[in-house]
Amino acid sequence: MPRHGATFLALVCLAAAAPAAGTASLAAQSRPALDLALPSGASLSTDGPLVRAAHVMDDAQMRDLLRNGFPARLHYRVELWTVGGWFNDLDRSAEWDVIVRYDPLDRNYRVARIVGDRVTPLGQFTQYADAQTAVEQPFRAPIAARRGKRSYYNVALDVETLSLTELDEVERWLRGELRPAVRGQRNPVTPVTRGLRTLFVRLIGGERRHYEVRSATFRT
Amino acid sequence: MPTLPLARRSAEGAALTTLLILVCVAGLAAPALAQGRDSTRRDTVRAGVPEAAPGTLSRLVALEVADLYNAPQTQRVSGAYQLAAGGQLTGNLAVLGGPVTIAGHVTGRVIVVNADVTLAPTARIDGDLYVVGGQVTGRDDAYVGGEIRIYREPLGYRMDGERLVATVDADAREEPSDEDVRWWQRWYARDRRNFSNLTLSSAHTYNRVEGLPIYFGPVLRRDLPWGRLNVEAVGILRTADNVHWDSENIGHRAKAEVQLGDQAALVLGGRLYDVVDAVEPWQLPSAEVGLASFFLHRDYRDYFDRHGGAGYVGVRAGPDASFTVSLADERWGSRAVRDPFTLFRNEQGWRANPQMDDGRFHVANATLRLDTRNDVDRPWAGWYLVADYERGTGRVTSFGPRTLPGGVFVPLTLAATPAPVTYSRGFLDLRRYNRIAPGAQLNLRAVVAGWIGGDPLPLERRLSLGGAGSLPGYDFRHFAPGPDVLTCSGSPAVAPLGVPAQCDRVALAQIEYRGDLHFSTSSSDYRVADDDEATAADNAGRRRHERWRFHWRTDGNWVVFTDAGRGWMVGPRLGQTTYERDQFPALGTFRTDVGVGLDFDPVGVYVAKAVSDAKEPANFFVRVRKRF
Numbered sequence: 001m002p003r004h005g006a007t008f009l010a011l012v013c014l015a016a017a018a019p020a021a022g023t024a025s026l027a028a029q030s031r032p033a034l035d036l037a038l039p040s041g042a043s044l045s046t047d048g049p050l051v052r053a054a055h056v057m058d059d060a061q062m063r064d065l066l067r068n069g070f071p072a073r074l075h076y077r078v079e080l081w082t083v084g085g086w087f088n089d090l091d092r093s094a095e096w097d098v099i100v101r102y103d104p105l106d107r108n109y110r111v112a113r114i115v116g117d118r119v120t121p122l123g124q125f126t127q128y129a130d131a132q133t134a135v136e137q138p139f140r141a142p143i144a145a146r147r148g149k150r151s152y153y154n155v156a157l158d159v160e161t162l163s164l165t166e167l168d169e170v171e172r173w174l175r176g177e178l179r180p181a182v183r184g185q186r187n188p189v190t191p192v193t194r195g196l197r198t199l200f201v202r203l204i205g206g207e208r209r210h211y212e213v214r215s216a217t218f219r220t
Numbered sequence: 221m222p223t224l225p226l227a228r229r230s231a232e233g234a235a236l237t238t239l240l241i242l243v244c245v246a247g248l249a250a251p252a253l254a255q256g257r258d259s260t261r262r263d264t265v266r267a268g269v270p271e272a273a274p275g276t277l278s279r280l281v282a283l284e285v286a287d288l289y290n291a292p293q294t295q296r297v298s299g300a301y302q303l304a305a306g307g308q309l310t311g312n313l314a315v316l317g318g319p320v321t322i323a324g325h326v327t328g329r330v331i332v333v334n335a336d337v338t339l340a341p342t343a344r345i346d347g348d349l350y351v352v353g354g355q356v357t358g359r360d361d362a363y364v365g366g367e368i369r370i371y372r373e374p375l376g377y378r379m380d381g382e383r384l385v386a387t388v389d390a391d392a393r394e395e396p397s398d399e400d401v402r403w404w405q406r407w408y409a410r411d412r413r414n415f416s417n418l419t420l421s422s423a424h425t426y427n428r429v430e431g432l433p434i435y436f437g438p439v440l441r442r443d444l445p446w447g448r449l450n451v452e453a454v455g456i457l458r459t460a461d462n463v464h465w466d467s468e469n470i471g472h473r474a475k476a477e478v479q480l481g482d483q484a485a486l487v488l489g490g491r492l493y494d495v496v497d498a499v500e501p502w503q504l505p506s507a508e509v510g511l512a513s514f515f516l517h518r519d520y521r522d523y524f525d526r527h528g529g530a531g532y533v534g535v536r537a538g539p540d541a542s543f544t545v546s547l548a549d550e551r552w553g554s555r556a557v558r559d560p561f562t563l564f565r566n567e568q569g570w571r572a573n574p575q576m577d578d579g580r581f582h583v584a585n586a587t588l589r590l591d592t593r594n595d596v597d598r599p600w601a602g603w604y605l606v607a608d609y610e611r612g613t614g615r616v617t618s619f620g621p622r623t624l625p626g627g628v629f630v631p632l633t634l635a636a637t638p639a640p641v642t643y644s645r646g647f648l649d650l651r652r653y654n655r656i657a658p659g660a661q662l663n664l665r666a667v668v669a670g671w672i673g674g675d676p677l678p679l680e681r682r683l684s685l686g687g688a689g690s691l692p693g694y695d696f697r698h699f700a701p702g703p704d705v706l707t708c709s710g711s712p713a714v715a716p717l718g719v720p721a722q723c724d725r726v727a728l729a730q731i732e733y734r735g736d737l738h739f740s741t742s743s744s745d746y747r748v749a750d751d752d753e754a755t756a757a758d759n760a761g762r763r764r765h766e767r768w769r770f771h772w773r774t775d776g777n778w779v780v781f782t783d784a785g786r787g788w789m790v791g792p793r794l795g796q797t798t799y800e801r802d803q804f805p806a807l808g809t810f811r812t813d814v815g816v817g818l819d820f821d822p823v824g825v826y827v828a829k830a831v832s833d834a835k836e837p838a839n840f841f842v843r844v845r846k847r848f
Contacts, residue, residue: 037365039346039347039365039366040327040346040347040365043328043347050348050365050366071407077595079594081655083658087601087654087655087656088655088657088658089601090594090600090602090655093594097408099404099408112400112404114404117405119405119408120281121400121401124400137367138366139367140348140367152658156595210597210598210822212598214658214659217658
């Protein structure tokens with residue numbers, strides 16, 4: 001590969017790694033995670049697993065977007081798979097959302113869980129940390145295993161900021177990250193690497209973080 | 221996404237680039253690595269339990285707690301309750317009043333209404349703990365296997381015999397009572413409501429003839445008594461040549477569609493368009509092509525201009541299946557390569573965009589789409605099928621340069637009078653995703669496409685193989701030793717500028733096996749062995765005993781794959797390049813490759829090696845999301 005090609009790769013690597021590196025020091029303490037706990041043995045055929053996301057809203061970008069009026073959506077999908085035969089079969093699935101929005105008039109964060117058409121407000125909070133706690137509140141998935149089968153659960157969580165268009169992103173980037181760098185208030189490399197990363201995620205279809213966790217196989 | 225053919229470079233360069241790729245993948249994958257794709261870790265959920273502020277006990281919570289209190293197979297207690305250490309209560313417990321002290325083992329859930337709860341360190345609740353109108357002490361030391369919810373606001377209730385009735389208006393159970401709930405419902409349903417707005421977005425791609433296409437214009441949607449109406453009219457501005465305002469940089473796309481029905485629906489619509497379309501969009505997704513173009517100055521598609529209109533009618537059976545018939549009147553034209561900005565290698569030239577067949581066509585399509593995959597982006601199981609039949613009739617004003625069977629180069633030919641052309645073409649892309657174990661899958665894909673009847677296919681409808689999207693062991697538009705069965709262009713000496721796809725037919729089969737990638741990282745609080753026969757109770761017991769051991773994380777997939785395919789011309793039999801219309805090439809003439817990769821969703825890095833041509837060097841390449 002030509003020398004400039006290697007340079008290109010190195011820069012792309014830096015661009016891609018920059019956000020991760022920025023959070024690396026925090027990662028050990030607050031690593032994003034999706035936890036899944038099965039109900040007790042007697043309840044396996046009546047209750048679904050307990051699902052909880054942790055530290056998925058810790059990053060400053062998420063907080064910034066929320067404060068600027070872009071709601072965050074955590075979409076959960078729990079799948080029940082059964083084991084048997086040549087292939088594992090998807091038995092059934094359940095989905096729900098947890099939505100976080102910031103109300104600039106009341107200056108508080110509002111959190112709600114939405115399962116089907118049913119809305120359950122989880123509270124209003126003046127502190128972001130409290131809203132995070134509400135978001136990370138565990139929830140028992142409305143799904144249960146069938147009796148007499150070997151099964152396991154697969155849980156997927158997609159975290160995305162809603163209604164964020166390219167124009168919004170460019171404007172925010174210019175206003176929030178590039179300008180301080182131009183004024184010498186911030187490392188000029190930062191907006192460039194973030195810009196590259198933004199371009200990358202925009203080209204592949206937008207910023208959406210995906211988490212997945214799977215239970216051990218169990219028999220009901 | 222970029223293919224990075226390293227092996228044909230120097231060893232030093234290859235080593236450097238390999239190192240950079242690894243660093244790059246590590247960087248790109250870092251967020252994914254931090255995403256906790258943990259197949260085995262199970263943890264108690266006790267930290268971070270929110271306690272809602274007084275006055276926020278909602279109607280829904282009150283009703284939910286009443287339901288839980290009244291649930292069958294629940295032992296209900298009024299007044300003080302105490303479960304001593306060593307004691308066990310089988311099933312669910314509901315306590316009204318209190319206080320409640322638990323030091324023993326409750327195998328089900330615990331509901332406490334208007335009372336405080338004290339948990340001793342020896343307390344164990346396998347299910348959930350819900351407390352309304354009280355607080356909990358000792359929860360950090362006790363074990364609660366399920367969800368903990370605490371509401372300090374007391375529950376208003378009355379007793380109807382043994383049954384607890386929350387003092388809320390029962391008739392209002394389905395009706396949201398406060399503005400907040402209504403706001404949430406309105407907001408959540410916003411996509412299902414009527415709307416009209418101005419949209420501004422990119423096409424999520426980038427290429428050498430347009431740069432970045434930007435869409436701008438109104439979008440309208442109306443739910444009507446008899447169905448749904450969708451209308452959009454967007455202008456297209458292309459950023460190539462510094463967004464110079466000329467016909468090359470301006471386009472449009474308008475659509476009006478009526479949908480009769482909801483899940484099962486009849487769809488009628490019409491489109492007007494002046495767009496740049498890809499000759500072979502099936503190999504790589506637009507996003508990956510855009511990334512490779514913008515970052516690497518490598519464009520893995522060819523393009524042509526489509527200007528005209530179309531009408532269509534279709535039936536949809538939910539989101540999984542549809543069948544559409546369309547008829548279009550279009551002008552097809554060649555697009556010259558431009559010089560859009562790229563982040564790197566910007567000083568280099570682009571591969572020419574091949575000259576196509578220019579003319580006016582009436583194109584009829586019948587397209588069947590079936591998609592039963594459990595997840596579009598990360599499928600574990602299901603079918604994906606796209607089958608398309610196309611019949612085109614038209615008049616060609618100029619035929620692009622091409623290579624005839626036998627290696628004869630034919631330059632650009634201007635027709636004295638538009639030459640009539642009639643052709644038919646089929647395209648079938650069939651995929652099956654199989655989960656063969658919780659952490660492993662076997663995926664299969666077959667693509668068969670090409671000429672069915674009539675005149676030779678226009679260049680816009682020809683096909684090729686090779687590159688990261690089909691046969692990654694072979695470089696994109698690369699001439700391997702022996703007969704050219706990938707682009708059907710013969711040899712570099714007789715290939716038209718840009719090396720267009722020229723095959724009349726192609727056949728491709730892909731197989732891949734994916735398995736979880738396990739890393740033994742650091743010590744953690746619990747480990748649960750991935751024992752297929754383990755029951756939840758077993759796991760709970762094991763969890764206690766294996767505290768502070770290493771846990772295993774699943775942070776990605778390893779992938780093993782093989783591909784086989786080739787293209788050919790249709791005509792009088794000629795060697796291994798041209799076959800009669802009813803002949804299928806011998807399997808021994810197919811090009812095959814094998815490869816391995818590491819997929820750190822969404823980015824995967826792979827290496828593929830051609831098997832049927834031993835001297836072809838291995839290719840490293842990067843893909844975003846899955847290979848197929």
